[in-house]
Amino acid sequence: MIEVSDLTRKFGSQSALDGVSFKVEAGEIFAYLGPNGAGKTTTIRILTGLTRRDKGEALLNGYDIEDDPLRCKGQFGVVPQHTNLDAELTVSENLLIHGRLHHMERSDIVRRTEELLDYIEMSDRKSALVKTLSGGMKRRLLIGRALMHSPTILFLDEPTVGLDPTIRRRIWGLVRKIQQDCTTIFLTTHYIEEAEFLADRVAFLDSGRIVAEGKPAALMAGIGEWAVDYLEESRLQSAYFPSRTEAGTYVHERANGCTVRRVNLEDAFISMTGRKIL
Amino acid sequence: MSNIMIIRGWSAVYLREFIILKRRLPKLIPAWSVSPLLYLIAFGYAVGQHVNVGEHSYLEFLLPGLVAMAGMTQAFSIASEINISRFYWHIFDEFQSAPISNLAYVVGEVAAGITRALMASSVILVLGALFGVVLSYNLLFWTALLLNCFVFSSLAVGCAMHVKSHADQTLLTNFIITPMAFLGGTFFPLSQLPQWGQKLLEVLPLTHAAHAVRAAAFNEPARPVDFIVLAGVGALCFLFAILSVNSAKG
Numbered sequence: 001m002i003e004v005s006d007l008t009r010k011f012g013s014q015s016a017l018d019g020v021s022f023k024v025e026a027g028e029i030f031a032y033l034g035p036n037g038a039g040k041t042t043t044i045r046i047l048t049g050l051t052r053r054d055k056g057e058a059l060l061n062g063y064d065i066e067d068d069p070l071r072c073k074g075q076f077g078v079v080p081q082h083t084n085l086d087a088e089l090t091v092s093e094n095l096l097i098h099g100r101l102h103h104m105e106r107s108d109i110v111r112r113t114e115e116l117l118d119y120i121e122m123s124d125r126k127s128a129l130v131k132t133l134s135g136g137m138k139r140r141l142l143i144g145r146a147l148m149h150s151p152t153i154l155f156l157d158e159p160t161v162g163l164d165p166t167i168r169r170r171i172w173g174l175v176r177k178i179q180q181d182c183t184t185i186f187l188t189t190h191y192i193e194e195a196e197f198l199a200d201r202v203a204f205l206d207s208g209r210i211v212a213e214g215k216p217a218a219l220m221a222g223i224g225e226w227a228v229d230y231l232e233e234s235r236l237q238s239a240y241f242p243s244r245t246e247a248g249t250y251v252h253e254r255a256n257g258c259t260v261r262r263v264n265l266e267d268a269f270i271s272m273t274g275r276k277i278l
Numbered sequence: 279m280s281n282i283m284i285i286r287g288w289s290a291v292y293l294r295e296f297i298i299l300k301r302r303l304p305k306l307i308p309a310w311s312v313s314p315l316l317y318l319i320a321f322g323y324a325v326g327q328h329v330n331v332g333e334h335s336y337l338e339f340l341l342p343g344l345v346a347m348a349g350m351t352q353a354f355s356i357a358s359e360i361n362i363s364r365f366y367w368h369i370f371d372e373f374q375s376a377p378i379s380n381l382a383y384v385v386g387e388v389a390a391g392i393t394r395a396l397m398a399s400s401v402i403l404v405l406g407a408l409f410g411v412v413l414s415y416n417l418l419f420w421t422a423l424l425l426n427c428f429v430f431s432s433l434a435v436g437c438a439m440h441v442k443s444h445a446d447q448t449l450l451t452n453f454i455i456t457p458m459a460f461l462g463g464t465f466f467p468l469s470q471l472p473q474w475g476q477k478l479l480e481v482l483p484l485t486h487a488a489h490a491v492r493a494a495a496f497n498e499p500a501r502p503v504d505f506i507v508l509a510g511v512g513a514l515c516f517l518f519a520i521l522s523v524n525s526a527k528g
Binding site for chain 1: 293298373
């Protein structure tokens, strides 16, 4: 379980996080959705002890990262936005070092390495140097490494950024599989479909503040069920309607160039902040 | 935290550095040989062939100095490795999000720096033997060399935590290591300098390291002050390194 209250962090005069509070229940996938620079990575860096907070409280399974860092760090695994694998080590050596850093017994490291390589479907690349792996394989290995010490909380910071759609879907399948083991997952993303597909609950983050929080369906239902996209003064605008019939009537009233589609999380975000996520 | 957890923490950091070092060794050994080889040829043969320093040939005088200097430069080079890990590979984040203490992290990196430095120094001993210089590599010799490596490896870890880019690291090397390499009693006896110059250079840890390593290699009586200074400065640098780890966080 993750409990965050009034988390605040400034970089110079710039406020990266401004009184952020939320709670993630055990076994839940919580998506943190917002544009670049909204404060998503800063939140993860504070929760994992990589960046200091100015104010607020953050508890992971009841342990505070600043008051009890060593016990707290044993609770979670992190998949960072930028690959931080050891390029000069092999796949299994990366897992070995992670296991040693988390005080695992040698026999447990050997057993868990076999299990995880099978889990992330990389058993055949066990002895390959990380620098020879593809982007998708590195992502899967990052996830595998984060799970090495069997954490109950997993932080995924933009886990599929830069990956092609096929590999992205494969990673989503892996994340779902991890959740089935009752792992609490904190996911940051700016891919709408990722949050819609994976998240039990979503928080919208904008300029360091949470502007809305809830189940994806509830957030979307708040603005309607159907959207009409149209061009106005060379800008793409959207109008939202509770039914397809009303959306169709609106399309008839306007000139050509309208598109009717289902409302998504980005629509909910735009209607609340006036800004796009991407 | 139990002692076993501290040990596992440092050994993980050390093991990572050691695996990489082992993998790079075929390239590193020739790289470690180039500078000492040039010094031995240029200063030992070309310039110093007919020069004696006390009862010893210049080559015999030079070799322990080169060993101390290589110990210093290679121990300090762990700073570059740490910063490559920090700024380019972001591996420092993996260590910082693991349940290991700052002490364990520093012990692991300092030990890795010492290992690297002792290997590079050993290469010079082999080169010296090829040039016909075999001195006494006794316990005091290795103790002095180990302390020297400890000082500069600890200093390197501390400095690596404070620099903001790899370019800053190069500046530190230029301002700290290069002057010490030339003025720390490696290439010439400090007794050649005026009194005030000798006093000034006595401040440098490499001066004490070069003196202690040379005295041991020549089977001359050791100056306890050299060992005390190296141990004291090493302890201070080690403390500085531990206190500096948090400053590398954002």
